[in-house]
Amino acid sequence: MKPSNGNTLFSLYKKDLLSVKFESLMILATIFLGHLYFSYKILTGWPEPTILGVTSTIFFIVMFVIFIGTFTSVSREWSNNTIYLVMSLPVSGKKIFLSKLLAVMTQLVILGGASILVGSLLSSYFLGADIIAQVFGFFSTHQLLKVLVMGIILLFFGIIQIILVAFFSTMVGRAFKKFSWLITFFTFIFTNIFIGKINEFLLKALIAPVDRHLSIIGSTNFDGQFLVESGLTTQFFLLQLTIILLISTGLFFLTAMIYDKKIEL
């Protein structure tokens, strides 16, 4: 029976996910142990609001470690010589990188989710569930929930874009026999700068100046209540999302093309 596209993609995805099983378990353990350690510190004297700083710091460290893992998920194939197996398989670069992207995203969702969950539970414990409810209520009351959702969606696709830049840079680096890591590093930096310029240019060209920026403006009204209005318009959101998706798609196909046409062993 001819292997289906879904089966081959799932096999690659499963392999990519299993190859980071040990690292993922280590990160998961670090999340729990890190939170446990700082909880102990708070219980023995540190101010309780510190938990917010601790949970956010752990979350960003986890994200950073996974992001660095993006580079190694590709380069590991070379260091283990498994690239000989991967390149001899009857699959295109598109499938190879789609499986790697899905594996990294799975890691981000599971480990990021675990970090947020543990952080939220501990924050509720130390600060009281009322504060969390108040914050949520604040967002709902001031119609910031929509802004928050749009921001999260942009962040999600922004992360996909940055992962694809990492894949692209690694492939450009691997296309050269010498100074591969140096080329990867500079390609990553310059690609991000280039994407930033394209993004800025398109936003300037396509959006009216008044709607241009993501801004949350705070002021006090006559009742003394905090009033928040958002500058993240739906138009801005849709345009930004379209730009991210277009650039990501371009990067994805470019990366797959470099893999198919330029990579040699």
Next chain:
Amino acid sequence: MIELKGVTKTFGSTIALDNVSINIPEGKIIGILGPNGSGKSTLLKMLVGLNKPNHGNIFINGQQIGVQTKSFISYLPEIDYLYPWMTIQQAADFVKSFYEDWDENKYKELVEFLELQPSMVIKKVSKGMRAKAKLLLSFSRNAKLILLDEPLSGIDILTRDKIIETIIRDYRAGDQSILITTHEVREVEGILDEVIFIRRGQIALEGNVEELRYQRQASLVEIMKEVYTHETI
């Protein structure tokens, strides 16, 4: 089946293959022989798409190298290329999901024949066992074209015999082609139908093994010595 037309491959200033044109017939066991650095492995890598020619074209069954040709090629490189954290069973499950020609019965028979355990973790077994595991994955398929790059390199004499037995065990003459690169000529001499000697990236000599032996009244080892000792044949 395999056609190379004016293929040149360079790595910097080193010429690995120099304007090679050759037709490799279908359904035979063909030895690609030569000393280290003569271009044997590069030739196999190009057939499976791991290297691209600087000039010239390669066709397999009339098709250019790509996803389609890879689907009927079974490639066994000299180095350990399997995921070290996988068990033999996991590696087999991974490989079989890509190929239509995977033969589960053949796989089970070969596991027994090669005295392997599917639960063995690849990084934890000896070099000989890893060589057998690679062979198991290559020969559990009914691939039209099998490329073996130095399958006997660094392997003890008993395992070598087992590897050669595996190569000829299920070989389907006329239907399947096997290309073996090696400089261990003595071990493979008995199984080769055709031979191609490569010297400094060029074809030094090619032909039917029996005919060459008859014409030169010499063994393949002696012919090889002759080819690589003198500049002209």
